Amino acid sequence: MNHIEGKTRRAFLQESGFWLGSALVVSYGGQLIEKAALAADAATFAPSLFIAIAPDGKVTLVCHRSEMGQGIRTSMAMLLADELEVDLRSITLVQADGDERYGDQNTDGSHSVSMNWTRLREAGAAAREMLVAAAAKKWAVAPESCHAQAGHVYRNASKKSLTYGELVAAAAELKVPAHPKIKADAQLRLIGTGQPSVDLEPMLAGKSVFGIDVVVDEMVYASLERAPTVGGKIKSLDSAAALASPGVLKVVRLKGIRKYTNNAVAVVAGNTWSALQGRRALKVEWENEAVSGSTELRAALEKSLESPGKNFRKDGDFEAQLQGAARVVEARYHAPFLVHATMEPLACVARVLGDDCEIWAPTQDPQGTLKDVAKLLGFKENKIKLHVTMLGGGFGRKSQPDFVLEAVALAKELGRAVKITWTREDEIRHGFYHPESTQRMTATLDKQGKVTGWRHRSAFTTIARLFDAGATEPAGFEMGMGCTNFPYHVPHVLCEGSSAPTDVRVAWLRSVCNIFHAFSVNSFLDELAHETGRDAVQLRLDMLEPYGIPEWDKKSTPPLDTGRLANVLKLAASQSGWGRKLASGTGLGIACHYSFKSYVAVALEVKMKGSKLQVTRADCVIDSGRIVNADSVKAQMEGSMIFGLSAALYGEITLKGGMVEQSNFHDYSLMRMPEAPKIRVQLVKSDAPPTGVGEPGVPSVAPALCAAIFQATGKRIRDLPVARHLS
Amino acid sequence: MIELTINGVARKIDATPDMPLLWALRDVLGYTGTKFGCGMSLCGACTVHLNGTPIRACVTPVSSVQGMKVTTIEGIAANHPVKEAWKKLNVPQCGYCQSGQIMSAVALLAQKHHPTESEIDQAMAGNLCRCGTYPRIKSAILEAAQKGSK
Ligand code: FES
Ligand code: FES
Numbered sequence: 001m002n003h004i005e006g007k008t009r010r011a012f013l014q015e016s017g018f019w020l021g022s023a024l025v026v027s028y029g030g031q032l033i034e035k036a037a038l039a040a041d042a043a044t045f046a047p048s049l050f051i052a053i054a055p056d057g058k059v060t061l062v063c064h065r066s067e068m069g070q071g072i073r074t075s076m077a078m079l080l081a082d083e084l085e086v087d088l089r090s091i092t093l094v095q096a097d098g099d100e101r102y103g104d105q106n107t108d109g110s111h112s113v114s115m116n117w118t119r120l121r122e123a124g125a126a127a128r129e130m131l132v133a134a135a136a137k138k139w140a141v142a143p144e145s146c147h148a149q150a151g152h153v154y155r156n157a158s159k160k161s162l163t164y165g166e167l168v169a170a171a172a173e174l175k176v177p178a179h180p181k182i183k184a185d186a187q188l189r190l191i192g193t194g195q196p197s198v199d200l201e202p203m204l205a206g207k208s209v210f211g212i213d214v215v216v217d218e219m220v221y222a223s224l225e226r227a228p229t230v231g232g233k234i235k236s237l238d239s240a241a242a243l244a245s246p247g248v249l250k251v252v253r254l255k256g257i258r259k260y261t262n263n264a265v266a267v268v269a270g271n272t273w274s275a276l277q278g279r280r281a282l283k284v285e286w287e288n289e290a291v292s293g294s295t296e297l298r299a300a301l302e303k304s305l306e307s308p309g310k311n312f313r314k315d316g317d318f319e320a321q322l323q324g325a326a327r328v329v330e331a332r333y334h335a336p337f338l339v340h341a342t343m344e345p346l347a348c349v350a351r352v353l354g355d356d357c358e359i360w361a362p363t364q365d366p367q368g369t370l371k372d373v374a375k376l377l378g379f380k381e382n383k384i385k386l387h388v389t390m391l392g393g394g395f396g397r398k399s400q401p402d403f404v405l406e407a408v409a410l411a412k413e414l415g416r417a418v419k420i421t422w423t424r425e426d427e428i429r430h431g432f433y434h435p436e437s438t439q440r441m442t443a444t445l446d447k448q449g450k451v452t453g454w455r456h457r458s459a460f461t462t463i464a465r466l467f468d469a470g471a472t473e474p475a476g477f478e479m480g481m482g483c484t485n486f487p488y489h490v491p492h493v494l495c496e497g498s499s500a501p502t503d504v505r506v507a508w509l510r511s512v513c514n515i516f517h518a519f520s521v522n523s524f525l526d527e528l529a530h531e532t533g534r535d536a537v538q539l540r541l542d543m544l545e546p547y548g549i550p551e552w553d554k555k556s557t558p559p560l561d562t563g564r565l566a567n568v569l570k571l572a573a574s575q576s577g578w579g580r581k582l583a584s585g586t587g588l589g590i591a592c593h594y595s596f597k598s599y600v601a602v603a604l605e606v607k608m609k610g611s612k613l614q615v616t617r618a619d620c621v622i623d624s625g626r627i628v629n630a631d632s633v634k635a636q637m638e639g640s641m642i643f644g645l646s647a648a649l650y651g652e653i654t655l656k657g658g659m660v661e662q663s664n665f666h667d668y669s670l671m672r673m674p675e676a677p678k679i680r681v682q683l684v685k686s687d688a689p690p691t692g693v694g695e696p697g698v699p700s701v702a703p704a705l706c707a708a709i710f711q712a713t714g715k716r717i718r719d720l721p722v723a724r725h726l727s
Numbered sequence: 728m729i730e731l732t733i734n735g736v737a738r739k740i741d742a743t744p745d746m747p748l749l750w751a752l753r754d755v756l757g758y759t760g761t762k763f764g765c766g767m768s769l770c771g772a773c774t775v776h777l778n779g780t781p782i783r784a785c786v787t788p789v790s791s792v793q794g795m796k797v798t799t800i801e802g803i804a805a806n807h808p809v810k811e812a813w814k815k816l817n818v819p820q821c822g823y824c825q826s827g828q829i830m831s832a833v834a835l836l837a838q839k840h841h842p843t844e845s846e847i848d849q850a851m852a853g854n855l856c857r858c859g860t861y862p863r864i865k866s867a868i869l870e871a872a873q874k875g876s877k
Contacts, residue, residue, distance in 0.1 A: 069821030069858045196817040203822035204810045206760020206800035210823060213759040221754065246743050271754035272763075273746040343764050343772060343823040343857045392762070392823030393857050424765045631817055635863070639820055642859025665769040665855065674848035676861040 045168035047130055047176050048123040049101055050080055057151060057165030059086050064096035065116075066107040066364045067199070068342075068394030069639070070694045071632030074198045075113055076120060078628055082190040083124025083182060085148040086164070093198055098366030098386040106365040108399050108508060110596040110692030113628055117690050118182075121191075125180035127171075134170035135162050194631030199390070211362030211389045212347035212421055219349065219417040220249060220268050222410055223275040225282055226430055227262040229290040229658040230503055234263060238283035242267055245281045247274025252413050257376070259469070260402040260505075262430065266410050272421050290503030290658030297436060297655065298334070300500035301459040305332070305440040309457060309498035310473050313484040315552070316492035318444070321453035325444035329531055333441070333520040334719045335702075337461075337653035338434035338509055339660075341668060344392020345427040346403035350410070351417035352377065357384040358417075361404045362391040369401040373408050395643075396508030400432050428668055429660045432507035433653055435460040439520035444492070449532035451543065453492035458483050458517065461506045462499040474499050482517025482699065487550065487562050487594055488525075488543035503658040510643060511695040514595040518699030519706075522591035523718065526707040536590060536707065537573045541566050558597060558625075558689055565594050568601040568621040571682055576603035576619040582711070585609070589707025591700040596692025598624040599684075602641070602700035604677070606708040611726050615645060615677040615705065623684035625691045630683060633693050637681040640697025646671040648702035649722045669723075729793050733758065734802030744790035748782075749773045751789040752799060760800035760826050764855065771854030774827040775799050781834040783853075800826035809833050812871035820858035828854050832868050841872050 046052040052060040063076045073093055081088045096102045104115065128148045135153035136143040145156050152161045202208045227233065239251035250268040254261075267278035322328065349360040357377060363369050366386050374381045391398055407420045422430075437460030444453035463478060464471035474497035476484075484495045509515075525543075529536040547563030569592040573579075582588060585608040592601035605617040618641045627633055650669035654661045662668040706717045717725050729740045733756065742751050747766075752758040752775070764772030766785045773784040776798040803810060809832050812818075819825045828851070835842055835850040842850065847868050856864070 067821075069819075069823075071820070196814065197819065199822065200814055200817065200819065201805070203819050203825060204800075204813055204829065205805060206758075206826050208822055209759075210762075212763065213753075215757065215759070271742075271746075271750060273750035273754070274743070277743075277745075341857055343762075343770070343821065343855065345763070391821060393821045395857075421763070424767070424770075635817070635820055635860075638862055639859035642861060643857070646857075664767055665765050666767070670855050670857060671859075671861075672853075672855065673851045673861045673865065674845075676859075679862050 043169070045172045047127045050120060050123045051084060051127050053127070053164050053168050055165050055168050057163050059084070059091045059151070059164070061091050061093050062096050063093055064102035064105050065112040066105070066366070066388055066391055066394065068107070068364065068391035068398065070636060071197055071629060072107065072112050074195055075628040075632060076116065077198055078190045078195060079116065079120040080124040082188055083121045084128050086151050088190060088195060088198065090151070095388050097388060098370050100367060105367050106399065107394070108364055108396060110695040113690045113693070114597070117626070121182045122180050125182045126177050129177050129180050130171040130174045131164055131167050133174055134167045138162065138170060191628055192626070192630065194634070195629050196631065208390050210344050210392045211360065212344055212392065214349040214360040214389060214419065216349055216351065216360070216417045219419055220270065220414065221272045221275045222266045222268045222418050222420045223272070223279045223423070224254065224264040224266050224406060224420060224426070225279050225284060226264040226426065227256065227286050227288070228429070229288040230262060230505065231258060231290060232262060232286045232288045234265070235285040235287040237265060239265070241281040241283065242278040245274065245278040247271060248278035250414070251282070252410060254406060254409055257405060260400065261406055264406070268414065268418065276423070288658060292503050292658060293656045294654040297461070297500060297502050298438070301436065301438040304459045304498035304500055305438060305457050309459065309496040311494070312476065312479040312497050313493060313495035318453045318455050318492040318494035321444040321492045325453065326447045327445040328442065329445065329528060330440070330442045331524055331527055331718060333439045333516070333523055335437050335516040335519055336651065336720060337436045337504070338647055338651045339428050339431040339653050339668060340393070340395045340397035340509055341428065341670060342393030342395060342397055345422040345424055346398070347419065347421045348404045348407035349417060349419045350404070350407035352408060352412040353415065355379060355383055357408060359384065359404060359408065360387045360389055362389050362398055363401070363404060364391065364394045364396070364399040365401070368399070369404050372401040372405060376405055376408060377412065395510040397432060399508055424665065425663045428662050428664065431653070431660070432505045434509035434515065435463060435506045435513070436502070437516040439516060441520055441524040443524070443528055445532065449534065451490050451528060454486065454490040455494040455496070456483050456486065456521070457496045457498070459498045459500065460513065460516065461502040463506050463508065463512070466507055472499055472501070473497065478513045481513035481595060482521060482593065485553065485560065485594065486521065487560055487565055488540070489545070489550070490543065502655070504655060504660065511595060511698040514593060514695070514699040515647065515702070518591065518593040518595070519702045519720065522593065522700065522703030523706055526589070526703065526710070527716070535579070537569060537578055540569055540592065558691070560594055564599045564623050565592055568592060568599045568623050568684060571621040571684065572601035572603045572619050575621065575680060575682055576605065576617070578603065585712055587708035587710065587712030589704040589709070589711060591703035591707065593696070593699040595696045595699055598622060598691040598693065598696040600696045600700055602704045604701070604704040604708045606705070606712050608712045613709065613722070613726055615675065618677045618679045620679065620697060621682040621684065622693070622697065623686055624693050624696070625686050625688035627683060628690065633683055634681045636693045637697045638679050641679050641701060642671050642676060644698040644701025645705065648705045648720060652721050729789050731792050731794060732796045734798055740789055742789050744788060746789050747785050748775070748787045748789050748792055748797070749784035752784060758799050758801055762823055762826055764824070771827040771831060772824050774830040774854065776830060776834060779834070779837065781831050800829060803829060803833055807833065808871040808875040809836060809867070812867040812874065815870065816863050816867045818860050818863040818867050820860055824854060824856045828856065828864055832864070832871070835868065836872060836875060840875060842868065
């Protein structure tokens, strides 16, 4: 739904009059304002779900995507404000609340902008056209002789103008245009520029409200001791000491929902600390059913690579090539489980009173969460109010409803509002992990060293189990993230996938399967270049030619263009000074990857001091089509370099007896400032449709890093994380 | 009852003596700008100033700060050169770590008006940012140092 065709705003308001009233209102000041004075009363001009203009000229815009640092609130507001012709700094931005009329709100897959580029621009343009038409009517002139600018409509020929506030009553009587005209590129004032975050002021004041910060009336605090393994049951529980701990109010057993949550014991108290102390005093013994560990899993993954697995792509006849090839090169790569480690651990406030439920949560997926909560409570979705707070990082973790379901279940049990705050240990041990994977790459070469055949066997713990608990094979969407959409022209390509079961939950983590597929594909290309004495950039460029859309992707929208991938690679090469002579102990590695419909190339420079590694520079080039906010694209690339380096250098979750062995930042390390390289980001100017930004920067980092280390040391790292090999 | 000064205002905290200052600030007094990230002095999200020195509030029992002066993110003026530089360079992404980052940066610049890059690295090494805003934080500190000296 875009805007309400052929309806006056009165009719529209009758149907949607509660929309602002029910939203969690985060004002420009960043404070939570419950049901603020912004309710769309009859005097407000609200031509769509996204825009409300009050008679005093106050403009309220709605962001229906979750903000987790990717700058989406600013980008969404820019799309609306540019077309509406209002000052970005004067608007109030409210966060949508999971109402299905906003359409998809699941903030994942890096597609907020591509999905909403036209929709929001048209919503803004429709409102602008109505305001212009209202002014023209007042002046009894043609709308073409008027124009809108910065919250006013001007009459071109004279100096006359009216403010939007003065026009709302008249505009509200007009029909919402069915086909509003969006601005020509030359008229855009915001889109494509770099704008600071609309949430800067409250953020710097410490006033932005994250999920963990929510406080509501009569709220108590809880901490959960969860079964250490999925499916683990309470064998014995002695809560006497916990109940005697100061401030503890109650100890509650919570039954898990296998897909999402473990069985748990909740300690409820008057504040977080008391809840934590009470939890420490619990005496609980668990009966665990899951027993497998990392060693078993890895063996199973490796073993599955010996046989073909499921066929996901077959061009030509690789097997025949294998028989007659002048040369065969093969390598295996391994990448471990990763955890999100969002700086804000999970937290949720819920209140269930009678048949009403209200939730405050840093969720990436309000609508999916609503459905799961409704199912849990047996409520209709419209009896549940879900307020989306700011997210202190998401990276896919906060797409899962587990932390909300726990809070709701506990709130129901208590009959009052409760906040569950996860500790870091909880977050690391009860994750929805990025899958562990092993890849077997085989290439056939002709006498000239040209790659004639490419076989990619990918084995990992499939995320498909999220939708189908019995899934034993990877899903097409997973293989399509860097394996089956292998962009290089090779006549004989074979992509095969297999999975191995694991006892922990696996799901999305920033850039998903692209992480290990980009690692193996790029690392292997680097090895092939080395093996055949060719330059790693030139080898890729040769294989990407002829530039254009490969036959197999012709039907995608937009399709892959190998020329755009070649372009970012060339730009990154030249920006990094590719080919220059390097000092000994120094290495420059490069990789490129197509994901989320965007093209990224990364060159990393490393310096070895003994066994100590310093990443000195990162050159990153992205072509993500049209850009909304250039500064946030840049910031996302900077962040992706650091995120990718943390994963490549240190990221590793291991299991023992079905339990996660890591617990906090001392054993799950993240990159810190002294290790961070200088980062230079280049954005390719493009007229292509806008594509992903939040995720596509990450995949190229690990292979570029390992290629650089190889150049600096002669050591090929095929098994992540890197830190394990340097000491 | 623990008495202390927070952002220049005398406050009384009714809490068990072992409660970390972090939770006293957040849950008892409502200063939610100070964040929880690890509880083990590993991430810096909870950084506040105690008599001007940056400390990790998550491992500081509230009883140990009796009678002292605590400054939180809410107590750093909006026009402080550090916040101005943060604005100019649009430093935050999700923003969650930024209170701690700013508190560490303010303390560094109070002590060293013109820190070198490696001094900045050292002073900021205890503050994690999962969103990866380190390059901008460093540039913003250099920017604030320059502005502060004018
Ligand atoms: S919460 Fe205090 S250092 Fe992490
Ligand atoms: S800005 Fe998100 S953790 Fe630093």
